[in-house]
Amino acid sequence: MLNIKTCLLGKLIQIITDIPLMQREADRLREAGKRIVLVPTMGFFHEGHLNLMRLGRKEGDHLVVSIFVNPTQFGPTEDIKAYPRDFERDCAMAESVGVDTVFLPPADAMYTGGYQTYVSLERLPLHLCGLSRPNHFRGVSSVVTKLFHVAKPHTAVFGEKDRQQLIIIRRMVRDLNFDIKIVGGPIVREDDGLAMSSRNFYFSKEERLSAPVLFQTLQAAQKLVEQGERNSRRIIAMAGELILSRPHTRIDYVSICDPETLEDVDQIDKEALMALAVYVGKARLIDNTVLHAVRD
Numbered sequence: 153m154l155n156i157k158t159c160l161l162g163k164l165i166q167i168i169t170d171i172p173l174m175q176r177e178a179d180r181l182r183e184a185g186k187r188i189v190l191v192p193t194m195g196f197f198h199e200g201h202l203n204l205m206r207l208g209r210k211e212g213d214h215l216v217v218s219i220f221v222n223p224t225q226f227g228p229t230e231d232i233k234a235y236p237r238d239f240e241r242d243c244a245m246a247e248s249v250g251v252d253t254v255f256l257p258p259a260d261a262m263y264t265g266g267y268q269t270y271v272s273l274e275r276l277p278l279h280l281c282g283l284s285r286p287n288h289f290r291g292v293s294s295v296v297t298k299l300f301h302v303a304k305p306h307t308a309v310f311g312e313k314d315r316q317q318l319i320i321i322r323r324m325v326r327d328l329n330f331d332i333k334i335v336g337g338p339i340v341r342e343d344d345g346l347a348m349s350s351r352n353f354y355f356s357k358e359e360r361l362s363a364p365v366l367f368q369t370l371q372a373a374q375k376l377v378e379q380g381e382r383n384s385r386r387i388i389a390m391a392g393e394l395i396l397s398r399p400h401t402r403i404d405y406v407s408i409c410d411p412e413t414l415e416d417v418d419q420i421d422k423e424a425l426m427a428l429a430v431y432v433g434k435a436r437l438i439d440n441t442v443l444h445a446v447r448d
């Protein structure tokens with residue numbers, strides 16, 4: 153069913169819930185020579201999402217944002233029902249940055265009875281977040297493939313905060329010959345450096361004070377590298393101490409790895425990806441940066 157809905161700002165934004173209808177709308181736009189940009193999301197927008205949409209706006213003529221809390225990327229111990237949702241608010245925020253279409257498919261339409269087809273990559277998901285969330289990236293690459301087939305974008309935008317996800321999507325697009333340009337959007341941070349995330353709503357006051365330690369750790373690591381440190385183990389040891397010096401923190405991983413393959417690197421030659429996953433209270437936060445070695 154196609155809905156044209158007026159959101160708070162009074163402009164018209166198109167809301168499509170039906171998959172074949174989204175496909176026909178994409179065909180119509182393509183036939184009219186419009187370039188479609190897709191920003192896939194799970195909703196509950198913050199400034200980080202809006203920035204991806206602003207970036208997307210510049211990349212084409214028709215901006216589609218999908219909102220779908222994808223069940224196949226949640227693990228058995230992760231509570232999909234607890235994932236925050238506020239469609240009315242999302243719709244108004246999307247409209248404020250010039251989104252043309254919100255695609256909002258129901259879960260039973262995306263995964264019909266007897267569903268059994270998945271896209272999975274062989275090596276990239278075996279690192280970083282994939283270690284503690286074993287089927288997560290299989291769910292992500294599968295749903296993104298489906299969204300590509302439904303919204304038929306020329307360009308799709310993903311955030312650099314989920315760096316492993318972005319690397320996986322780029323690899324999948326190359327491997328499966330999707331004719332889609334993938335654009336990475338920079339991490340958007342609060343004033344104290346905390347990367348914006350839907351998970352930031354779960355903090356107590358005390359936990360919120362500890363949360364910027366991820367960014368502080370990445371900054372401290374870059375400083376060490378600039379001072380000449382090249383040994384990953386020593387940097388990781390510093391990172392562990394700094395993170396655990398803050399109350400309510402528990403480390404999932406601290407990794408320094410190759411920015412393409414995500415394999416661990418022992419020595420930082422030119423550049424390396426430093427990625428962190430840290431529990432602050434119940435919220436599992438991730439952050440990353442590319443460490444740049446200044447030439448000796």
Ligand code: PAF
Nearest residue numbers: 192193194222292295314
């Ligand atoms: O980054 C997200 O919000 C999700 O992993 C995505 C890309 C929308 C797939 O469900």
